[in-house]
Amino acid sequence: MPRQLYELAGEDPARRFSPYCWRIRMALAHKGLEAEVIPWRFTETDRLAFAGTDKVPVLVDGERTLHDSTVIAEYLDQEYPKAPTLFRGDPxxxxxxxxxxxxxxxxxxxxxxxxxxxxxxxxxxxxxxxxxxxxxxxxxxxxxxxxxxxxxxxxxxxxxxxxxxxxxxxxxxxxxxxxxxxxxxxxxxxxxxxxxxxxxxxxxxxxxxxxxxxxxxxxxxxxxxxxx
Amino acid sequence: MPRQLYELAGEDPARRFSPYCWRIRMALAHKGLEAEVIPWRFTETDRLAFAGTDKVPVLVDGERTLHDSTVIAEYLDQEYPKAPTLFRGDPxxxxxxxxxxxxxxxxxxxxxxxxxxxxxxxxxxxxxxxxxxxxxxxxxxxxxxxxxxxxxxxxxxxxxxxxxxxxxxxxxxxxxxxxxxxxxxxxxxxxxxxxxxxxxxxxxxxxxxxxxxxxxxxxxxxxxxxxx
Structure with a gap:
């Protein structure tokens, strides 16, 4: 399965507007990682139940499912240490x-x-x-x-x-x-x-x-x- | 000459109250560096003329004279790289x-x-x-x-x-x-x-x-x- 990022979207699925999701969209680009970016609306809490949360961003990376933008960003540095670092020095x-x-x-x-x-x-x-x-x-x-x-x-x-x-x-x-x-x-x-x-x-x-x-x-x- | 730090003082020379001077007092301790801490009052601008400034902190370290707390702190990391680092990672x-x-x-x-x-x-x-x-x-x-x-x-x-x-x-x-x-x-x-x-x-x-x-x-x- 390709890497997936669930992001907050408006009625237009191209309208992505969560500040926390944008952190991760940029962080993935920084690390040089591709992801399918999946639109999600405020009311679709059931669709995130698999991740144990009711908020985006949610990242599915192989067998790992993560939520909370800071947790995801720290995971990206740990999991992909050879790619450019997000948290340089001490987090x-x-x-x-x-x-x-x-x-x-x-x-x-x-x-x-x-x-x-x-x-x-x-x-x-x-x-x-x-x-x-x-x-x-x-x-x-x-x-x-x-x-x-x-x-x-x-x-x-x-x-x-x-x-x-x-x-x-x-x-x-x-x-x-x-x-x-x-x-x-x-x-x-x-x-x-x-x-x-x-x-x-x-x-x-x-x-x-x-x-x-x-x-x-x-x-x-x-x-x-x-x-x- | 021992290392010297000019600090803002009150009428009581033990009353040292500049926030910028305290940054450097703590930074010197962090680096494990001793210094004579010299009291200076607001009106004694002539006494700092040698340092090309009218403000404390001023650090005299051997042949170097520095002012501005951030400049001094960065100098301490550069000059004493083996001592504990003040600016970990990127400044x-x-x-x-x-x-x-x-x-x-x-x-x-x-x-x-x-x-x-x-x-x-x-x-x-x-x-x-x-x-x-x-x-x-x-x-x-x-x-x-x-x-x-x-x-x-x-x-x-x-x-x-x-x-x-x-x-x-x-x-x-x-x-x-x-x-x-x-x-x-x-x-x-x-x-x-x-x-x-x-x-x-x-x-x-x-x-x-x-x-x-x-x-x-x-x-x-x-x-x-x-x-x-």
């Missing part, structure tokens, strides 16, 4: 950047783009998504969206650590990208796949870094249905 | 944590503790410091301090990435500390050396990590004049 060296991405970047970003997601979903997934997210935010998605112009300066300000590093070197990994880049980029790729909302000024070093990430692997992330 | 792997410390942690922390600093300074340094910092904040230090109880929850929230990592591993460096730990710890050591303001709940994993940092090298950072 702990990347833990802080991943924690920042999950605890700071995602919660700030989701408020700016979440209201644009329902339009991309099939009716069944859409009604699940709206109900679930409105409960999470304690307000309607229209109300979440109403605050986003006002929140944008604060969002851009919290990118300061990222901006500082990518203004001084091409990638978070230094001269070449590594898993820290893929983790942070996953968030920006999520955004551009679901929302036309303009997150970054073109003069921002983060915008230039994002462009470098979009160019990697023959434009792997650039050449998908997206809003820019 | 870029630590760049993000350092950028976060400088761009997020320090600006949030300074507002909580700055008003307590003048009391520790000699009269000359005190009047320089108050004038300089009040201009920087655009308000009196008393006004800065008045907001700190209200800002504390936000300060604790922004520690989320740090909290996440040190809840899962002993140090940012993994099982043993490295320069990322010293950089972040420098901020907390700065705080405890100048202010009685309680930054952390004792149940916070960050508090436990700070305790581990204070225990390193025979209590090097713990056993100095401080408020806890």
């Amino acid at each position: 702990a060296a990347r833990a802080f950047t991943l924690a920042w991405t999950n605890a700071v970047l995602h919660p700030a970003l989701v408020r700016l783009i979440v209201a644009d997601i329902p339009a991309l979903l099939d009716p069944h997934a859409r009604s699940y998504f709206i109900k679930n997210r409105e409960a999470r935010f304690g307000m309607t998605l229209a109300q979440v969206a109403a605050g986003r112009d006002e929140q944008l300066p604060q969002f851009r300000a919290l990118l300061a650590p990222l901006r500082h590093v990518v203004a001084a070197s091409n990638y978070l990994g230094g001269t070449t990208p590594d898993y820290a880049d893929y983790a942070v980029f996953g968030a920006f790729q999520w955004a551009r796949c679901v929302s036309p909302f303009k997150l970054l000024e073109e003069s921002d070093p983060v915008f230039a870094w994002r462009g470098r990430m979009l160019d990697l692997f023959g434009g792997l992330a650039r050449n998908v249905p997206a809003f820019d | 870029a792997a630590r760049a993000f944590t350092l950028a976060w410390t400088n761009a997020v942690l320090h600006p949030a922390l300074v507002r909580l503790i700055v008003a307590d600093i003048p009391a520790l300074l000699d009269p000359h340094a005190r009047s320089y410091f108050i004038k300089n910092r009040e201009a920087r904040f655009g308000m009196t230090l008393a006004q800065v301090a008045a907001g700190r109880d209200e800002q504390l929850p936000q300060f604790r929230a922004l520690l989320a990435p740090l909290r996440h990592v040190v809840a899962a591993s002993n140090y940012l460096g993994g099982t043993t500390p490295d320069y990322a730990d010293y950089a972040v710890f420098g901020a907390f050591q700065w705080a405890r050396c100048v202010s009685p303001f309680k930054l952390l709940e004792e149940s916070d994993p960050v508090f436990a990590w700070r305790g581990r940092m204070l225990d390193l090298f025979g209590g090097l950072a713990r056993n100095v004049p401080a408020f806890d």
Whole structure:
């Protein structure tokens, strides 16, 4: 069986928009590994039962089935040690950047783009998504969206650590990208796949870094249905 | 000439409170290197002229004179490669944590503790410091301090990435500390050396990590004049 990666998709199966799935799509390309990328929708929990989870990404690699993006990325380095390394040096060296991405970047970003997601979903997934997210935010998605112009300066300000590093070197990994880049980029790729909302000024070093990430692997992330 | 490290001091020469100087004090201990630690006050710019800077830390190591904490730390790894490494793997792997410390942690922390600093300074340094910092904040230090109880929850929230990592591993460096730990710890050591303001709940994993940092090298950072 070919290697398989289950990814979150919209009604259009080509619309892949999970930040965590993008981490692994990029990580596989980094390692030079092929995979069949299988679309999965929010409501299809039964289809992941074989993997013991209800969330993507799920990777099936020969006899191994794995879930959780960080677990998968660490597995790829262990299983394919001769391919380019994702976690250079100590994995702990990347833990802080991943924690920042999950605890700071995602919660700030989701408020700016979440209201644009329902339009991309099939009716069944859409009604699940709206109900679930409105409960999470304690307000309607229209109300979440109403605050986003006002929140944008604060969002851009919290990118300061990222901006500082990518203004001084091409990638978070230094001269070449590594898993820290893929983790942070996953968030920006999520955004551009679901929302036309303009997150970054073109003069921002983060915008230039994002462009470098979009160019990697023959434009792997650039050449998908997206809003820019 | 013995190795010399110029550090920011209060009126009491034992009161060393620069976060950047603490990075290097810890880094030297990590490398197993001795140094004479020389007190320097804000107003003594002439005394650093030999080093081509007006800021500490300054390290004099044989014929080399260096300033800027990151430059010094990278020098220590290059010059003493057989001693334990400060930047394990690629230095870029630590760049993000350092950028976060400088761009997020320090600006949030300074507002909580700055008003307590003048009391520790000699009269000359005190009047320089108050004038300089009040201009920087655009308000009196008393006004800065008045907001700190209200800002504390936000300060604790922004520690989320740090909290996440040190809840899962002993140090940012993994099982043993490295320069990322010293950089972040420098901020907390700065705080405890100048202010009685309680930054952390004792149940916070960050508090436990700070305790581990204070225990390193025979209590090097713990056993100095401080408020806890």
